[in-house]
Amino acid sequence: MQLLNRNELRERIVISGLKATQQRIVVYEALVQQHGHHPTAEEVYQLLKPANPSISLGTVYKTLDSFVETNLIRRVLSEESGKRYDANTMAHSHIYCSNTKEIIDYEDAELEQLLTDFFRKRNMENFEIKSFAVQLTGNKKEPGKQIRISQVPK
Amino acid sequence: MQLLNRNELRERIVISGLKATQQRIVVYEALVQQHGHHPTAEEVYQLLKPANPSISLGTVYKTLDSFVETNLIRRVLSEESGKRYDANTMAHSHIYCSNTKEIIDYEDAELEQLLTDFFRKRNMENFEIKSFAVQLTGNKKEPGKQIRISQVPK
DNA sequence: TCTCAAATAAGAATTTTTCTTATCTGGATA
DNA sequence: TATCCAGATAAGAAAAATTCTTATTTGAGA
Structure with missing residues (x-):
């Protein structure tokens, strides 16, 4: 910048x-x-x-x-301050709803595979990758209801 | 589980x-x-x-x-506790080094594109995605030196 | 069972974040 | 340009989150 x-x-x-x-x-x-x-x-x-x-x-x-x-800046995702814990150590992603402040598990084997393959092809110099995580930030449209993410039948 | x-x-x-x-x-x-x-x-x-x-x-x-x-559990990545801020609102990922506690910017246009395409194909019910982020967790091998991630010439 | 390094309870101390209130200021309006 | 006022700020109190200290207890190996 x-x-x-x-x-x-x-x-x-x-x-x-x-x-x-x-x-x-x-x-x-x-x-x-x-x-x-x-x-x-x-x-x-x-x-x-x-x-x-x-x-x-x-x-x-x-x-x-x-x-x-106002979206002029962002908060950086961090585990450093580390308020929340998860016993599920399998690779999985999280959905964060800005409205309800919920953090919802999002397991998507296809996504994990896509990223695993991607990083396998990257050459990392001076870094040993232990894990990766994806976080989707957004809003539930109807706070009471569940979120469902599925593949579009193409 | x-x-x-x-x-x-x-x-x-x-x-x-x-x-x-x-x-x-x-x-x-x-x-x-x-x-x-x-x-x-x-x-x-x-x-x-x-x-x-x-x-x-x-x-x-x-x-x-x-x-x-001991890796029995994980901390959940969170912006909620929100300690750290970033004026760069362009889509970009972060690398977190467990040793040095550094959060390092990682801009990878190919990765962003891959994920943008991926999520475009997903059907989100009751969720409006505003942004996504990838975080790589791992360790620098040599703390003093820079990390470099590049494409493997195939 | 005995022993002791490691773990715990209790609560003090510290750090981080939010809140309260009196004061001040940017910018809209005259 | 001077006036006005909703919204912003300084200061510090308060609350919340986290870490630290120390005396006591406990798990597990001898």
């Missing part, structure tokens, strides 16, 4: 649907500059504090949340 | 390399019974407390961590 100047940053924030306040601009700027680094809210706060001594950690949290809501 | 009796649970714990204590057995049992539910440590604790009033939350945390370490 190319570096963006303040006006470009401002514009993106506005386009996403938020007021371009000073705090939001510097938070977004920090995140763009940290491209590839996936900082935490705390880390963003520490980055900003020297040049913005009056910014508060609460604002950083709130700002990042707003950005995620 | 089929239900397991206490002896089967005990055996799996031992095979994974841990002493089969009473607490570990009931924690593992709870997790197996919650198949598909991905409970948090707190939730496991609440499930166990009625029948095991003396178990402590700290033990549940520690036990789950041990299980993850």
Whole structure:
């Protein structure tokens, strides 16, 4: 990602649907500059504090949340913080519903096979792959009902 | 997953390399019974407390961590807990190194295309897919050096 | 059964995140 | 440009999540 100047940053924030306040601009700027680094809210706060001594950690949290809501930025999938556990160690994927916050198992042998084959053909230098996972993010249309994913009969 | 009796649970714990204590057995049992539910440590604790009033939350945390370490269970990838943020909203995957805890961007147009095509052919009932992500988990062989993933010239 | 390294309970401490409230500000409007 | 106000922020309290400490207990090998 190319570096963006303040006006470009401002514009993106506005386009996403938020007021371009000073705090939001510097938070977004920090995140763009940290491209590839996936900082935490705390880390963003520490980055900003020297040049913005009056910014508060609460604002950083709130700002990042707003950005995620307007799809200006994303949360990175992580097992690091590791809140949720699963006894099923077989390869399987997960569906995440943004509305209900549910994480639903999604077993799709064809998908696993496709990816296994794909990664078998990739040459990994300095990395030993132990597992892979796919996560689908989206929304249930009817929260009460089940999700069903099937092959389209072609 | 089929239900397991206490002896089967005990055996799996031992095979994974841990002493089969009473607490570990009931924690593992709870997790197996919650198949598909991905409970948090707190939730496991609440499930166990009625029948095991003396178990402590700290033990549940520690036990789950041990299980993850021996690969008896997994942590579920999650953006819910959402510690880390990324300004790059283009479709891209992440590589997670268990050793260094790094999350490294992995852009692979071919992989994205493969999955886009795949999901286009799937019929989703009651789910509107907004995005998907792949995460590779594994280890850097040489922590200092970069990872490089390339196509095998066939 | 005895022994002891390892595991646990209890709760303190720390860290992370959210909430509350008084104050401030971006930008719409006059 | 000055005024206004809904929405944003700072500060810090509060809550929630996680880790740590220490005395006690326990599983399993001798």
